[in-house]
Amino acid sequence: MDTEDFGYLAIETGQDFLMEQEENLLYKKFGVRAKGKQNLEIGEIDTKTLKLVELVNYSPKYDSDYLTNLINKAKKSWKGVDTNEWLINIRGGYEA
Structure with missing residues (x-):
């Protein structure tokens, strides 16, 4: 392969x-x-x-409807989460 x-x-x-x-x-x-x-x-x-x-x-192939559907599902799971703070924690406090 x-x-x-x-x-x-x-x-x-x-x-x-x-x-x-x-x-x-x-x-x-x-x-x-x-x-x-x-x-x-x-x-x-x-x-x-x-x-x-x-x-x-x-x-x-790019499927706009499929991507929009995934984003909408993710929004529900991430509601109330400060994504910037979460990302900094994942990185161990380091900025990218």
Whole structure:
């Protein structure tokens, strides 16, 4: 798999999974959920331990209604929260 962030990656998956796919996955864009090991100190991913969890449909089109709906849902959850203060707390008191 060729990625923008990590270059070429090999992700372990079963032969059965690939045989079950109705369309050819070669040269297609899609998301991938994978599990593997990561160095917690430096954040580096051990690319040799990656195993496929699932393929995710990738649809890059912009949907204004969908985005507006998500924003409206989030507004209810964030009502009464000082977002600037929350962000500073998340950053550990550091300004960006």
